[in-house]
Amino acid sequence: MYTTLHIKQGSSKAFESIYNQYKDKLYFWLLGKMKSEYWAQELVQQTFVKCWISRENLSEDIEIDIQLFRIARSLMIDQLRKLANERKLAVNAPVITTEEAALQQYQAKETRQEIDKVINTLPEVGQQVFRLSRDYGLTYNEIAKELSISPKTVEYHISRTLSQLRKTLAPVFAIFFRF
Incomplete structure (x- = not known):
């Protein structure tokens, strides 16, 4: 069983194991929130990319799934804000x-x-x-x-x-x- 410490130390096997364990859970959670297969898939990928890139910042005291869902939630909120702003711009945009x-x-x-x-x-x-x-x-x-x-x-x-x-x-x- 791999731990957050393994990921923090750069173990690609640990990361792959965590990815395989949580990608579907994250996908279905994001799909329920975003109502878009495209955005659910995109945000799952962004979540794991950010997790890997910022792996030194992971906390060993907090379960990895909680940290993954926090990252996903943050990315989802950012994306929803971007989409809302794009819609506002589209409404006001000239034809x-x-x-x-x-x-x-x-x-x-x-x-x-x-x-x-x-x-x-x-x-x-x-x-x-x-x-x-x-x-x-x-x-x-x-x-x-x-x-x-x-x-x-x-x-x-x-x-x-x-x-x-x-x-x-x-x-x-x-x-x-x-x-």
Whole structure:
């Protein structure tokens, strides 16, 4: 039987065991709350990713299932807030034609490609820091713990990356928004 201590020590077997033991319970609990298979699956994955990334913060005094459900609940609340804000924005948003939507999709794809190009030119640590921050939504402290660097180093890499993105993407935005 694996314990929280095993996970904190980085045992992938312990983590896999806990994942297999609780993924369905979390899924059905989230499905009941979210009423969406997609969001239930997504939040289960996010829960276990956050659990692994922040494993040093797990408490050995609290059962792992309680900690998993706390993480899932927190992520669910965040997601519900995002969805509520998106609905508010959608209600107030102007009607967009098919042509405008296609142009926006094209612009978003082009922008993402440009961002990826810039990110791929960064040193490995800079890439990791930026992706953990933007793709996984981790805080500077969580990133610092995960990569064994100081929060100030994380802040430096994020600042440097954003500065590089501004310089590189300024011409791209100038082209897209001239119309």
